Amino acid sequence: MAVDYYSVLKLSRNANPEDVKKAYKRLAMKWHPDKNPVDNKEAEAKFKQLCEAYDVLSDPQKRQIYDAYGHDGLNSGDFDVAPRSDPDDIFAEFFEEPNNNWQRAFKKTCNGAAASGRSHKSGGGKKAAAVESKLVCSLEDLYKGARRKMRISRTVPDNFGRSKTIEEILKIDIKPGWKKGTKITFPEKGNQEPGNSPADLIFVVDEKPHDVFKRDGNDLVVIKKLTLLEALTGTLSNLTTLDGRVLPIPVRDIINPGHEEVIPNEGMPISKDPTKKGNLTIKFDVVFPSKLSAEQKSDLRRVLGEADN
Incomplete structure (x- = not known):
């Protein structure tokens, strides 16, 4: 679980800014690496937590977000908060001597904590594959x-x-x-x-495949089935476009199997210039009857024979 910054500084949630400063200074002196044996991991971890806790609770905006949403709020990216305070600025707030061992250890440890926070929040190492x-x-x-x-x-x-x-x-x-x-x-x-x-x-x-239209680049293709009678005598049918318009398709001439008609500017919009569109190609599929009665055959011979003559 994430640590409670108020618990880290041993403060109540109604602590004022001066309380935050005093608590930080007191505890930083206790857990600073110079005040503890070398390689004391507990002291190092405690000191890093102090840096983080002071950074958040001393900043009114960060503290408000933390109080309302906890660690998730600070890490979500939903709020425009200032980046982690520079350790030099924190040091200058509490210590006057510029070159003592305390300062060097403080800067080294807080820099590590800040770097850790930066890497956890925004990365900085190699980037994973997309x-x-x-x-x-x-x-x-x-x-x-x-x-x-x-x-x-x-x-x-x-x-x-x-x-x-x-x-x-x-x-x-x-x-x-x-x-x-x-x-x-x-x-x-x-x-x-x-x-x-x-x-x-x-x-x-x-x-996703469409029930009526097939896309070919910027063009659209429709298969229109006609009976043999419609192919020979003509018909008028309607086609509902992808934007809901009704497009009339008249068949006036005799349609041969495999015949195509191209309607300009009724295809797909061109992404670079959506005011322009590709073409709509209508491919006619003439459906022949599977069988004819003797009477129908006789009528066809008579009608088509007369037409030939």
């Missing part, structure tokens, strides 16, 4: 654009290097025209190991 995750999007979202809120969980070290899990909600604005494979990077939003910088978190766009 973590990739799929962002599955409908074709409608990639056509019109959308906003997604992604809840993520990641592990980060606390002030003492122990791993803890935090949750965040990331907002992703899906731009019209984005393609499968588009990457959205959130720097340093991945997991973090003690002493290292957090990994980047990358979302990779994946396109």
